[in-house]
Amino acid sequence: MKRSITLKDIALHFNVSISTVSKALNDSHDISIALKAKIKEYARSNNYRPNPYARNLRKKDNRTIGVVIPNILNYFFAQVFSGIEKVANENGYNLISCISNESLAKEKNTIEILERGLVSGLLISLSEGTEKSGDYEHLKSFADNGIPIVMFDRVTDLVACDKVIIDDFNGAFEATTHLIRTGCKNIAIISPLDNLNIGKQRLKGYLTALEKNGLSPNPNLIIKIFEEELFEAEVRALLTRNRVDGILGLEEFSAINAMKIAMSLGYEIPEDLSIIGFTNGQLPQYVSPRITSVSQHGKFIGEQATHKLIQRIENNKEDSMEEFSTQKLKTSLVIRESTKPLNF
């Protein structure tokens, strides 16, 4: 491992003290313009970079953000991540990224590692395991250290911090209303997310939309899936045992897979059955028919959350005690071919 150039080396070269070099490079007006120029030039041409560990040991400003994402293979989270990366990069922050794999244990472990000064802020979307367990001690303890947290998408009221979420209730409300307006009367909902708060919010939006339109919810049409293996059987049962003319899938795969199953049962889409899914990734645009989807604007969520966090990090220094905020972003319904036209 080749040793890289340090302040000491530069100091030796110019026969000045280390502090002179440090100040020169930090453009202190303690140092003469001529010397500053020489030192900077020498540093540049010798490719000097301050050792980040040494610098952070002294200053508490490490320009690093921790990111904890439940699953990077999920396109929505990949979108969020790309938004995070963009804003972090624009502001000169590095990212330490971890995947919790939907597990509380892994999330805890990760947080513990980051806790000790590795990062000056944390962006996190809760793992399913965490929401299910209701154990948020690791996050509270993290926040107690004074390191700001911004939660996105999957959040909890039980931790005091900034949050960036989408309006899940309203997204589901609008989607369900759209189904009703295009003539659906027996609308089912398929939720593999009932362990998550976002899943519960979406379910509420669905129920409220039914109610507002004078439709009474049918428990047989509310399918909660807790194990992926049961998906096909449950949806098949739903479609064969009940009269269903609309389905709201609470994420990409429930909508798509439900559509495939329905088609294999002879349903015509959207004539016999309309389908709307949450999460507007690549898949809904490529299957046929293309699926009407609730777009969550993943990249934008990532950008907003990161902006908020950086602002919080930089304000933290000045000890301004701004109230925690929750930014609720609008979803938008992207209408495609799996639903009927409005003027039916």
Next chain:
Amino acid sequence: MKRSITLKDIALHFNVSISTVSKALNDSHDISIALKAKIKEYARSNNYRPNPYARNLRKKDNRTIGVVIPNILNYFFAQVFSGIEKVANENGYNLISCISNESLAKEKNTIEILERGLVSGLLISLSEGTEKSGDYEHLKSFADNGIPIVMFDRVTDLVACDKVIIDDFNGAFEATTHLIRTGCKNIAIISPLDNLNIGKQRLKGYLTALEKNGLSPNPNLIIKIFEEELFEAEVRALLTRNRVDGILGLEEFSAINAMKIAMSLGYEIPEDLSIIGFTNGQLPQYVSPRITSVSQHGKFIGEQATHKLIQRIENNKEDSMEEFSTQKLKTSLVIRESTKPLNF
């Protein structure tokens, strides 16, 4: 920002020296068993964690790996990333991750930041901009610092380091051969990757397969796409002006989009036209007909690359000068409905 507990605090509490505490926690046999037990217990219950910056300043072992990926929205890279994360995590390494966004400038910038001791190893897949420019100075300089690099998927011979790649030549060779064996005679290739070495390798595999089967390549059937906007026009031209009964798409989207265009032109898949795509993500399984694909085993690539890197990092200390290796992984052809059966 609450100050967290340090060695000094523990030392004060037991009225011993800082070095005693440090040694106790590191289980040195310099310290009596009784005292070690007491100190460890106290540290644990007070949730002591060594400051990573202080520790790294002294020891050069920082258990952090830099990851540079061209684009996280690409499912293949997301798969690789999940493999990287898994192995890194298993070995107690953190990940600092950056997205180069296919740009040489951003890649250079990233490398420069990581160069100064932030990471003890680097995993990188070259950005398109980098391969196009042929400028690898930033990577050579990085390697000169003695920090090991493992390149994956998109690599170059011009930087001496370990590499993990797939056998692109053979993947294309087998796919093309499969098309031929299932009766295709006029096989086109669609390459949006001709700026990349992997694209060139795949093209060679295609050409060799044609040759070995006594088919002479037709330049009109070799479509190189350099701007996404031109895709539709070029493929439409290909399919209307030529006789084509097979298409090899060099990544997911060329195969899928070409199939959509062909279908809109009245082609029956696979009767009139067989299609094989590289990259086996979610899309090829969800479109209809489902697309026969060359699987690149992204997660496995990530795992292998990370294993190699960690091994290199840990051996580096012992100064063993192992030769650089290139691990070439087999692809596998996942046969679906966009190709005809073998016994035609």
Next chain:
DNA sequence: GTCGTTTACTAAATCGGTTGAGTAAAAAAT
């Protein structure tokens, strides 16, 4: 009882920066 070993600890240097206090010389003010 003296000398050599262990045992169990401490002192102090070190990693590579940052920073406030201190200082000599030059410049400005009176």
Next chain:
DNA sequence: ATTTTTTACTCAACCGATTTAGTAAACGAC
């Protein structure tokens, strides 16, 4: 010409760990 201020540096402490060298006290051997 003397005092004050400014300029341009240096000193040294500090961040929080690790680690080498050193040292008292206890122990064992002959």
